[in-house]
Structure formats: C-alpha cells, structure tokens
Amino acid sequence: MEYVLRCTGCSLTARDYASFRCKRCGSVLEVSYDYSTLVLPAGFRGERIGSRKYLPFLPVRSLSASLGEGGTALACKRIPKYKGVNLFFKTETENPTRSFKDRGSAVEITRALELGFDRIICASTGNMGMSLAHYAKHAGIRATVFINRSGNPEKIRRIRGFGAEIKAVKGDFNESLREAEAYASSSSAFLCGDYHYRKEGQKTVAYEIAEQLRYEVPDFIFLPVGNATLLSALYKGLKEYMMLSLIDRLPRIVAVQSSGCDPLVKAYNRKEKIGYVKPSTVADAIAVGYPTFGTEGITALSETKGYAVRVPDEGIIKSMRHLESLGIYTEAGGAAAFAGFRNMYEGSKRVFNGKTVVVLVTGNNER
Ligand SMILES: [Zn+2]
Incomplete structure (x- = not known):
C-alpha cells in the first residue's frame, strides 16, 4: 500500500x-x-494467520526480516469461577523471543534494511531489546540497546547473548528513551522502538483475533499497557478490518496497568492529559512512566467505549500463578491483562455474563 x-x-x-x-x-x-x-490476494481470508499473511497491510515491500512471528494461539479456557464467560487467551509468548514485540521487530528491521541502515538502536525495559537484538542478528546488522542499568538482569544478559551492545542508563525507561533519541539524532543508526513502523507490525494481533474467532468480534479485549503502542496498534488493526467489512463492530478495549505505574489509567479516568508517573512495579515490561503513544491509546479507549483499570502488583503475581496452573507461562507484565479481568469481574460479574473476552498474554522473559 x-x-x-x-x-x-x-x-x-x-x-x-x-x-x-x-x-x-x-x-x-x-x-x-x-x-x-x-x-488483497485471492483467497486472503482462508490463508493461514501469521505476520507474512498481512504484508499488504504493512509499510514494507517484503517482510525479509521475518522469523516466523505471529500466528500465536487463541486458547479457550474453561475456568469454573468464570463460568458463563467465553474466555480466550492470546498467547503472544509463543513468538520467537517469547513476546509480542517480535511482530513489530520484523517490520522495523525489514524497514531498516530497505532504507540501507547497517545498525539499529533502541530504548528498552528488556523485551524490546531482546526482540530487536535477535532480529538484528539474523538480519546481519548491529544493535545497541539503551536500558536502565538496574533493569531485569536476566533480560540484559540475554540481550548481550544476542550480540547487542548495551548502553546502561541511570534512570527509568523514559530516560533511556531520551538518551536513545538523542543518540539517534547524532549518529547513522536507525532508531527502532515504540514508533510508527513497530505499531504497524503489532496491529496484526488484531487481525488474528478477528480471524481466530471466525470474524465474530469479541465483546472485550484486555491488554497490558506500557508505552501504549500495542493499544493504539490493536485499535488501528480493528478499524482497518471494519473498513474492509471483515468485521462489523469494535470490541471494548480494556487497558490494564500496575497501580505502581498507571499514567494512562489516571489520565483516561480523570479525562486529563497524560502526566509522568515514577514507575514502581514488579511488572518491568510495563514500567513506563510516560507512554509514547498515550494520547493515541486514550483515543482507542474512548472510541471503543473501553476502560482503563489498575491492579496492584500482588494481583498481577496471583494472576501469573493462576495462568501457570492453566499451562500458560508468562512474566508479570504479561499477566497484567488477566489481573485486570479478574479485578473487573469481581466488581461487575453480570457485565461479563455470556460475553466473549480475549486476554492478551504478552511476554514470558523473566526466567
Ligand atoms: Zn507535528
């Protein structure tokens, strides 16, 4: 296109x-x-899901950097406590580096190659760095990752393991972001991360949910929010399928943040502009004090009559254990959306009776 x-x-x-x-x-x-x-090619609807299928919707000529991301399962789980709810989990942990970030990395690294770059940089809380380092390595280009020096040590170790250079930053994710952007402006490296090309890759999760439910739109989609790129991407993907009459309505999107890092929840519920919050949460993947796509995220919620909810860290940990008992392995940030569902369900069971709910499980990289 x-x-x-x-x-x-x-x-x-x-x-x-x-x-x-x-x-x-x-x-x-x-x-x-x-x-x-x-x-769209003939037979598009019947093609197997996965990021390559969606090339016509992506801002790249080919998807040369693809490593088979996307096409993750949408598993229906019968949980006695939530009987009456058609509960599905979209397990983004099945992606090559165990997080949804790979969908965006395939597009960004392809774009870097198309534009002639031999080096990329990014800011990360961990999963982004791991994903980009892995994709850059396979594409034969160098990667540098700006990350909080007290960030998750296992994630930092694995980023190094993929051959990327680490720039340890004193401060939180937003400080890493400032440093990466300043560095990009004065170097010949292509800046990757939560920007427009990544958003395009990540919107494919919306297409897959629609297709896996046979184009029946769920009533709710719960997702964790850090930088709000996935939130705005999900909304864009759904709107595109509406425009093509592949689906006939939008689900309510529910954005979930930790009580220890809830800038989007505060802004949406108070109808205010987004303000910075100093992150303090076990869910490092969503520890973003000022979301880059915050304004777009709020539009996604208001246009879908959605909700923004916060959950305490202990609720996130309990949800992580609960998912484990269902055979779904995730890190804390990846369990936040389920924690949000559990909280909302306790407060308003009737709202969910007979409804179809999709919960995104976004990553599994803490161990
Ligand atoms: Zn402008």
Missing part, C-alpha cells in the same frame, strides 16, 4: 522515511495509508 508518514500532533507530512518524530512539533508519527491502493 502507498503511504506517507504523518505527524499525530500537527498532521505535517514527514519527508524523511527514517524520521521518528515530527520536525515541527516533536509528536510521534503515524503511517497514513492510501487505502485505495490496497490489493
């Missing part, structure tokens, strides 16, 4: 396809397609 990069703040079109923020106002960019140029 033909597309331009457009500023989410002032709508200015970016001329440089390697830029990551608007030159005029500093807002993040979005891939804005000319949908009249979309060509």
Whole structure:
C-alpha cells in the first residue's frame, strides 16, 4: 500500500522515511495509508494467520526480516469461577523471543534494511531489546540497546547473548528513551522502538483475533499497557478490518496497568492529559512512566467505549500463578491483562455474563 508518514500532533507530512518524530512539533508519527491502493490476494481470508499473511497491510515491500512471528494461539479456557464467560487467551509468548514485540521487530528491521541502515538502536525495559537484538542478528546488522542499568538482569544478559551492545542508563525507561533519541539524532543508526513502523507490525494481533474467532468480534479485549503502542496498534488493526467489512463492530478495549505505574489509567479516568508517573512495579515490561503513544491509546479507549483499570502488583503475581496452573507461562507484565479481568469481574460479574473476552498474554522473559 502507498503511504506517507504523518505527524499525530500537527498532521505535517514527514519527508524523511527514517524520521521518528515530527520536525515541527516533536509528536510521534503515524503511517497514513492510501487505502485505495490496497490489493488483497485471492483467497486472503482462508490463508493461514501469521505476520507474512498481512504484508499488504504493512509499510514494507517484503517482510525479509521475518522469523516466523505471529500466528500465536487463541486458547479457550474453561475456568469454573468464570463460568458463563467465553474466555480466550492470546498467547503472544509463543513468538520467537517469547513476546509480542517480535511482530513489530520484523517490520522495523525489514524497514531498516530497505532504507540501507547497517545498525539499529533502541530504548528498552528488556523485551524490546531482546526482540530487536535477535532480529538484528539474523538480519546481519548491529544493535545497541539503551536500558536502565538496574533493569531485569536476566533480560540484559540475554540481550548481550544476542550480540547487542548495551548502553546502561541511570534512570527509568523514559530516560533511556531520551538518551536513545538523542543518540539517534547524532549518529547513522536507525532508531527502532515504540514508533510508527513497530505499531504497524503489532496491529496484526488484531487481525488474528478477528480471524481466530471466525470474524465474530469479541465483546472485550484486555491488554497490558506500557508505552501504549500495542493499544493504539490493536485499535488501528480493528478499524482497518471494519473498513474492509471483515468485521462489523469494535470490541471494548480494556487497558490494564500496575497501580505502581498507571499514567494512562489516571489520565483516561480523570479525562486529563497524560502526566509522568515514577514507575514502581514488579511488572518491568510495563514500567513506563510516560507512554509514547498515550494520547493515541486514550483515543482507542474512548472510541471503543473501553476502560482503563489498575491492579496492584500482588494481583498481577496471583494472576501469573493462576495462568501457570492453566499451562500458560508468562512474566508479570504479561499477566497484567488477566489481573485486570479478574479485578473487573469481581466488581461487575453480570457485565461479563455470556460475553466473549480475549486476554492478551504478552511476554514470558523473566526466567
Ligand atoms: Zn507535528
């Protein structure tokens, strides 16, 4: 599909396809397609799910950096306590580096190759760095990861194991992000991370959910929120399938954050602009004090009549154990969406009676 990069703040079109923020106002960019140029192959609906299937919806010519991401299971679990709810878990932990980040990495690394870069950099709390380091290694390009020096040691060790250079940052994720962006502006490396190309890769999870439910839209989709890229991507994917009449309505999206890091929950429920929150949570994957796609995330929630809920860390840990007992292995951040469902269900059981609920399990990299 033909597309331009457009500023989410002032709508200015970016001329440089390697830029990551608007030159005029500093807002993040979005891939804005000319949908009249979309060509779906015959038999598209019947094709097997997985990121390669969705190439016509992606801002790349091929998906040369793909390592088989996507196509993850949507498992229905009968849990006696939640009888009456059609409860499904989308296990993004089945991706090559055990997190949903791989969907975005395939697109970003492909784009880096198409634009002629031989080096990428990113800021990360862990999973992003691991995913990009793995994809960069397979594509034969160098990777540098900016990460909080007191971040998850196992994740840092594995990023190094993929051959990436680590830049240890004093401060939280937003400080790593500032340093990575400053570095990108003064170097010849392609900045990856929670930006527009990644969002395009991540929206494929929405297509898969729709297809796995035979184009019956679930009533609710619960997901954990850190930088809100997945949230805004999910919404974009669903809207595109609506536009193509593949689905006929939107589900309510429920964004879940830890009580120890809840900037989006605060902003959405108080109808305020997003403000910074100093992260303090065991769920390192979603410990983002100021979400890059926060404004877009709030739009996704309000346009789907969704909710934003916070859960204490102990609820996240309990949910992680509960998932384990169901044979679903995840890290704390990956269990947050289920914790959000459990909390909401306790407060309003009737709301979920007879409903179809999809819970995203986003990562499993703490051990
Ligand atoms: Zn702008």
